[in-house]
Amino acid sequence: MVKLIALYTHPENKEQFDEHYFNVHGPLTAKIPGLQQMTVTKIVGSPMGGDGKYYLMCEMVYDSHETMKAGMRSLEGKASGKDLMGFAGDLVTLMIGEEVHADATVR
Secondary structure, eight states: EEEEEEEEESSSSHHHHHHHHHIIHHHHHTSTTTTOOEEEOOOOOOSSOOSSSSEEEEEEEEESHHHHHHHSSSHHHHHHHHHHHHHHHHHHHEEEEEEEOSSOOOO
């Protein structure tokens, strides 16, 4: 399983950001072929106190790197990328991760 992870720093206008993200960008991204799951987390604080560096995290799950790459090359993937750069290009950090399954059970 492969994840494309988007981390967003705090926008100047959070209401405007949320409006666009949840009503325009999220629905565009959800249409990307091969996307199995999309989880959005609003960061509410840091264990060290305060707001922390990040405002929002989105995890987009694909079966494989190939599926993710094909999705990014699709018309829907290109539309999502263009929209992202237009409203949050200076706020977002993108990274790719692979799920790791540990043998130990966390209690």
